[in-house]
Amino acid sequence: MFNVNFNIYKDILHIFLNGEIEKTPYRYHKIFYPKGLFFIKTIANIVANIIVNSVFGLFTMDTSSNCVLKNNLWFFTCSKNNYDALKDVVEKIDPSIFVWNRQNIIKNNEARTFLNIDYHRLKYIWKLPIIVFLLYKEGVGFAKNIVIALRVVGVFEAYIEILNKLTPKGIVFANDHSIEPRALLLAAKSLYIPTIYIQHANVNENFPPIRFDLSLLEGEDSLYKYKKCTKNTFVYKFIGMPKFDKHVLKRKKNIKFNTMGIALNALDSFDKVLSFVKLIKKIFPNLSIIIRLHPADDRDGTVFKKKYVLSDPKKTSVFKYLNEIDINIAAETSLHLEATMLNVPSIYYNFTEKEEKDVYGFQKNGLTFKATKNLDVIQLLEEIFQRKEDVYKRAKYYNAFIGTDKEGKSAIIAKVYILDFIHHGV
Template sequence: MRFTDAFAKLPPATLQAISPNSVLGRLRFIILYTGGRLFLNIFLPVRKPENIKGKIWLYVVSKNNYESLHFLQNKLPDSVFVAGQNKEIGIYNQKVNRLSTRFKFLYYYKFLPLNWGLYRLKGKRALRFFDLIYVATGYYELSIRYLQKYKPAAIIFANDHNTDPRALLLAANKLNIPTVYIQHASVSTSFPPLQFSLSLLEGQDALDKYQQCGPVTGEVKLIGMPKADKYLTQKNLSTTIRRVGIAANIIDEIQPIKALLEALFQALPDIIFTLRPHPGDKRNFNFVKEFGANIRFSDGKKEQAFDFLKQQDALIAADSSIHLEATMLNILCFYYRFNTTEFIPDYYGYAQNGLVEEVKDANQLINLLRKYQNHRPLVYERARYYNAVLGTEYEGRSHELATTYILEHLNKLKTV
């Protein structure tokens, strides 16, 4: 994804946090990464309290990943959570086994040839993101090393596009280790092709998009959203709007968020608005305290998305999967962009497919909130294109489907 148009069009502030905009900034990042990660990791202890050899690995790269796969830990007795040595898993940091990256520096002789090869393939973007190529160097070789050492029975992923899970996937495919992908968030046509032995997707939307990303290999099943199962019986059937959530993503700009809060605070004092930044957003949102009692804050690092959504009647967000999660709980959603950059509008196609109502400015949003304030419509059926089991006997039982398909798949491979 690092060389796609979508990535290149990220807001400058967001891109700066991933890959500094200046060459000197990227060189500084490489120096700090080399000292703080590559060489420091040689001496740091690696947390591995469980025996991971021969087990089913639940490989995670974030708090959201962990929550998406947690249901499998009890369903698959031989499963263990695994993450890279420095991966930030939030409140679950102490609950995952770590794979050391202390030998990663051994493979950096490949960096310059790799950069040159990508330049010939991708052009100037390979030069722009040479720091990201530097970070990615060695992950594949390291993955081969650990897979040969620990010989996992299978690897289950909730992320199919970040650097280290992608490297682990390619290494597992080379060594004929079964791989399973459980979709944990909405996808776009900028994602890499599906290359797992079994892919468990939420619905037809995901499959349609992945088919545009390239050839789909392995089995594909549509199972809905396992992490939503226990919440689907708690749909919000209220006909009024009294509480509105505002979900901010890391690509959203602070100033437009503040401006919208100011407008909502002034125009709709009888509605409680709660801002919830993405769990991975490290920016300062203390400005929320400047407003009155009807503007509140939810810490995404501590409160799960569905627990936040249960308290809302409507949701305002831009390009975020939380729209889908909210709609499944019958929460009215408004697509409102918080940035002025060229980033692809309606990235997930929610507005185009009728999942959400698109609004262009604060005045239109305020008018719609007033319109629906005492006449909130039912909306959860809009999510059927995205969640294959809504309205079927398996609604709320996606985790059962996932477990069944995984066990069937692994048992079938044993007999081959």
């Protein structure tokens, strides 16, 4: 009973132990590495949630939701991005069910079935000091690892208990690196429950190795990166991008130059953006400007709203934003890919003082146009609209179905692969 398989915990915490999480802005990773008073508040919230959910679990663990979950095909999600990546596939498979790691991630969604792991993991809280000590030996300081340890302790063991009770036919994931989906994956693998992965966003080479029984990838880029971080061979199929299916017919056919979109990330300097836009408007006075903040950026964007249109990521989808513009400019963001697939030329331009990293390889693989200074952008704009290239073809390395007869059918093809695997195996 008193064994702690730290190798399991190390696998679950892969992106924490290799420093990948800390590369993101503090506003993103502060829930794992809080500072000052927020450190105390975070620990208090985690402990309170464990206690409250455990008490709640006493009255709900044998409700009718378990009947729905038992022997069903699960689509596990822990964020809105995961949900968006899976929903078009889920709609085509019956029976199947969305399973959440917490309540009410998506408001007004009818299927709110969630797994109350806190009810189960409370009994494993005794492992906390051992995990803290072992993380410390891995070089993670106490102040950093106490919050991580609290978030991870007992999660794997809790999922083992839940899966033993509910025995799903299989589990489809859209996340391979966050704590709860990683723990659920490893628990399912240990019980020989089929696991399938549908890529929900761009990946990088610092992600954990692939451990799914079947991986449904978007294209060559993700395959190349997963091969680099996975020592063993793995089973995969290309399915393109299911969430793009319904947008294929909206791909722009005539390149115009009426509206420019600027998609910001949390590191971009507002002052640098304002200076850039001022120059662009001076040279192209009739050009409309739409500025879009990152969904996780909590900065006040009203400084742009005074003169320009501000696209609210919480109200306006990425694809709606892209349908409203003729050219996109951004630094590090996966939005370059969506723009290019819609035949919207996308320019990579750094709005920070930091060195650009090309995390997704968009420049290296020729997806985006590259500008290093304001004058480069002006020159590129003139070249792009003179050349009138069908830039969507540049996305084929990332989306294997681009320009093929399978484009727009990703969700259906994913359904075929999933059901065939569940019923017949590899």
